[in-house]
Amino acid sequence: MRFTRVDIRNFKCFEDADLRLDSGVTVIHGLNGSGKSSLLEACFFALYGATALDRTLEDVVTIGAEEAEIDLWFSHAGGDYHVHRRVRNTGDRPTTADCTLETPTGTIDGVNDVEAHVVELLRMDAEAFVNCAYVRQGEVNKLINASPSTRQDMLDDLLQLGKLEDYRQRAGEARLGVEDVKGSIEGRLDQLEDQIEAKEAEDPHETLAALESQLNGVADDIENYEDQRENAKETLDAAEDVLERHEEKREELESVTETIADVREAIAEAESQRETLAERASERRERAGELGERAAELLAETELEAADADAVDQDAVDAKRDELADEREDVTERVSDVAPEVSRLSTEAENAADRAEELEARADALREEADELEGTANDAESEREEAVERIEELDAAIEDAKATFEDAPVAFGNAEGHVEALEDDLEDARERKSEVRADLQSATDRVEEAEELLDAGKCPECGQPVDGSPHVDGVEEYRERVADLEDDLEDAEENVEELAERVEEAEELEDAEREVADLERKRELAAERRDDREQAAADAREDADEKREDADELEDDAEDAREDADEKREDADEKREELGELNARQGDLKERIDRLADLADVLDERDEEDSEAERLTEKRADLADRNDERRERLTDLRERKQGLESEFDEDRVEQARDEKERAEDYLEQVEPALEELREERDDLQSRIGAAENTIEALEELREDRDAVAAKLEDLEAVHEEVTDLESMYGDLRAELRQQNVAKLERLLNETFDLVYQNDSYARIELSGEYELTVYQKDGEALEPDQLSGGERALFNLSLRCAIYRLLAEGIEGDAPMPPLILDEPTVFLDSGHVSQLVELVDSMRRMGVEQIVVVSHDEELVDAADELVRVEKDATSNRSRVVQDAAEVLAD
Structure with a gap:
């Protein structure tokens, strides 16, 4: 590939310039600062845009101009090409107004399409092309004066290996990012484990069972108090009835005393009352009979030993109730002991089952890893066989060469x-x-x-x-x-x-x-x-065997965990069956206690009905006697009064007053007690809800833990992949560098030999870290900085030419060989070494470099040129011009 012509307008310091470039050596001559390098930059800009110059479009257009135009003609692989670019600088920022590429097969338009086609055509991007073709001014001694690490980075960049380090660093940054997230997830998992452990330590299931047991006790107390309150109300009603009847008799006596005249009316009224009392007494006896039948039915459902309801002792009923209540309390305590055991055993069984599943999953993962390692070992053995075949091929080639x-x-x-x-x-x-x-x-x-x-x-x-x-x-x-x-x-x-x-x-x-x-x-x-x-195959198989052994151990542990889970489930089932029996026993005792309570209530009510019937009968008899007395002797009212007074039971009245007072006091006190019990019941219900919420939260935490653990496992897989990618980029860079070192050392020695054919230097050695050593013919080793100034400059020029050849040849086959451009190569050369520089240029021509462009202000290189171009700058306008006409050049 070679440039044939470049035509520029308003490009940097050139207002208008047209330069033709032929094969061979072209020397672009002119004073420093005249704009020689700008002609070459125009060529690079035409091919790749501003990225090839490490500049922006603002730096391209000549100051004061509205647009710049660059046309480049070049030949490649027997075809002719023409690139045209036009940059407009009239808006907020410059833009590429036109970009076309004329090829032997058609025209391509657009910046992206043109640059993509150029990269594909020349098999080099902007950085590779410029680094290959262009030996910049001031870079000649830069490589030799650099530290080993800096020289390594510079050569890696020139040989396009720096990008692999960028990729490796990006992979490393990604790995660190994954590690940060992984650490956060691990912290979250530990936090969840701590939370689960804390809530399990609270034993919410046992707490719930205890609270429910307490709630049952409080409910029984409330029910008992409410029953007693009803009894107190009934007692109060009875006492008030007694007092009311006493008041009635007193009024009756007063009536008899005060109105003798109304005796007849009283006798009639008494007879009417007698009939009413007879009806009421009959009703009471009928009610007492019904209650007796009900008592007989309830007696048959109890364990009391009595022939009939009339033979039942109230104290025996109360004693039996107390006995059953004590037994029920014992059963309740046993329920409180067994319920937490059921919950604990169930939880332990679930945990053991989860542990078994986790161990099996880990065992499966280890076996998959072992299979992958086995595949890696097989691949490594295949690669080893390929290496063995390669060695045999190389041995045959060596024998053929010898x-x-x-x-x-x-x-x-x-x-x-x-x-x-x-x-x-x-x-x-x-x-x-x-x-x-x-x-x-x-x-x-x-x-x-x-x-x-x-x-x-x-x-x-x-x-x-x-x-x-x-x-x-x-x-x-x-x-x-x-x-x-x-x-x-x-x-x-x-x-x-x-x-x-x-x-x-x-x-x-x-x-x-x-x-x-x-x-x-x-x-x-x-x-x-x-x-x-x-070695890699052996290591992979060894790792695979270790992982399979670990998997077997994990499976054994999983089997033990499953057996433990089964045992816990069996124990839990036994406890659960026992708990069911206790609950049934508890319910049966409650029913028996309730029946005894009902029996006591029925017996009390029956006795009251009998007493009331007897009282009504006596009252009716009294009324009859009074009427007889009224009939027999009206004058005997005082005696009747005394008789009525004798009927008054002051003890009963006093007892009724005491019962009323006690009932009122009890009713006054029972309500606060019931209120406290209801508050306690509400508090227990709230605490039961809290315990149930804790159990629900514990389950949610376990679900969150499983989800976070799964996410952590995914992150660990991603971390492993990113780590492998980082290592791959590092290994690839090292491998490519080793290939480059071997080839670059050979090319450097070939180039250096051409420059120092009859000198005292034997060869150059290039290490894997790009450390350079020069060996004299007597075997003494020298560092490059021990050479003279001119020798160092030629040494570096030879190195740059070797890099050019390496980049042009490529790693996987020959790439297009671009022009070789040397910018001010004689800056560090004395007059004695300029001839060797000319020999170096000639050697590159003999190696097949079709076009060499030397930019220099040194007059000694003029004679070595096949074509001479001069660049001049007008001090007044600060504009440069190109002088290429032979006569004009010679005249200048």
Whole structure:
């Protein structure tokens, strides 16, 4: 690939310039700051845009101009191409108004499409092309003066390996990011585990069972108090009835005392009352009979030993109730003990089952990892076999190369000295040839001069007339001398040709030695690869075996966990069955207690009904007696009064007053007690709700823990992948660097040998970290900074040319060879080394570089140019111009 023409308008310091570039060496000459480098930047900008210049579009357009235009013509692979770019600087910021590429097959429009096609065409992006083609001003000594680490980074960037380090760093940053998230998730998992452990330590299931038991007790107390309150109300009603009847009799007595006249009416009223009392007594006896039947039914449902309800002792009923209540309390306590055991055993069974599943999952994961490692080992063994085959191929190639020396005049390993000896002989033969040619020319000139003198009638030696000259016969001797020298010249030319052929044959042997050295280095790399892959396969299989052993152990642990879970479930079922029996027993006791309570209530009510019926009967009899007395003797009212007074039971009345007072006091006190019990019941219900919420929260925490654990497992897989990616980029960079080092060392030695063919330096060694060592022919090692200033400059130019060749050849095959551009290469050279620079340029031409452009202000390089271009700057306008016309250049 080569540039053929660049035409620019309003580009940087050029208002208008048109430069034609041919094959060979073109020297762009001019004073420092005249704009020579800007011509090359225009070429780069045309191909790749502003990214190739490390600048922006603002830096491209000439100050004061509204737009810039760049046209570049170049040839590549036998085809001609033309790139046109136009940059407009009229808005807020410059923009590319036009960008086209004319190819042999059509036209491409648009910045992105043009640059993409250029990258595909030249197989280099902007950075690779500029680093390959352009040796910038001031960079010549930069590599040698840099520290080893800086030189390593610079060469990696030139060889396009810096991007792999960027990718590795990005992968490392991603790995650190995953580690941060992973640490956060692990912290969250630990936090959840702590929360679960704290809530499990509270034992909410046992707490719930205890609270429910307490709630049952409080409910029973409330029910008991409410029953007692009803009894107190009934007692109060009875007492008030007694007091009310006492008041009635008193009023009756007063009525009898006060109104004797109304005796007859009283007798009639008494008879009416007697009938009413008879009905009421009958109703009471009927109600007492019904209650007796109900008591008999309830008695049959109890364990009391009595023939009938009339024989039942109230104290026996109360004693039996107390006995059953104590038994129920014992059952309730046992329920409180068994319920937490059921919850605990169920939880332990679930935990053991979860543990078994987790262990099985881990065992499966380990087996999958073992299978992957087995695949890795198989891959490594395949790669080892490939390396073994490569070694065999290289051994065969080495034998073939060494076979070249079977009929050679020197043994293998001595080709370099043989070449040097033949080159010395060739140089001597060429000097002999030059000396003979000079002598022949001198002798020929002498014969011609003598013949001219003879033709003029003069002596060829002394110039006197022939007749008087004693040396006329000497002309024949000159002719014989010319003939002898012509024979010697022919012999010398044949000797030079023969030696040149022998040098070429010796150089082929030397090339064979270099090839063997290159092949042996490759064989060493292949052997290292073989050993590395063999070790990798062994390590992978060993790791796979360890993971399978760990998986077997985990499966054993999982089986133990499952057995433990089964045992816990069986124990829980037994406890649950016991709890069911206790609950049934508790319910049965409550029913029996309730039946006894009902029996006691029915017996009390029956007795009250019998008493009331008896009282009503007595009252009716009293009324009859009074009426008889009224009929018999109205005058005996005082006696009747006394009789009525005798009927009053003051003890009963006083007892009724006491019962009323006690009932009122009890009713007054029972309500606060009931309120406290209800508050306690509400508090227990609230605490039960809190315990149930705690159990629900515990389950939610377990679900969250499982979800976080799954997420952590996914993150660990991502972390492993990112870590492998980071290592892959590092390994790839190291591998590519090793390949580059071997090839770059060979190219550098070839280039350096061309510059120092007859000097005292033998070879250059390049380590894997790009450390450079120069070896003298006596074997002494020198650091590059121990060379003289001019030698260091040539050393670095040789290194840059070797890098150019490496980038042009590519790692996987030849890439297009762009122009080689040297910007001010003589800055650090003294006059004695400029000729070696010219030799370096010529050597690059012989290696196939079609176009070399040298930018320099040094006059010594002008003679080495196939074409000379001068760049001048007008101090007034600060604009540069290109002078390419031969006559004008020579005139300048």
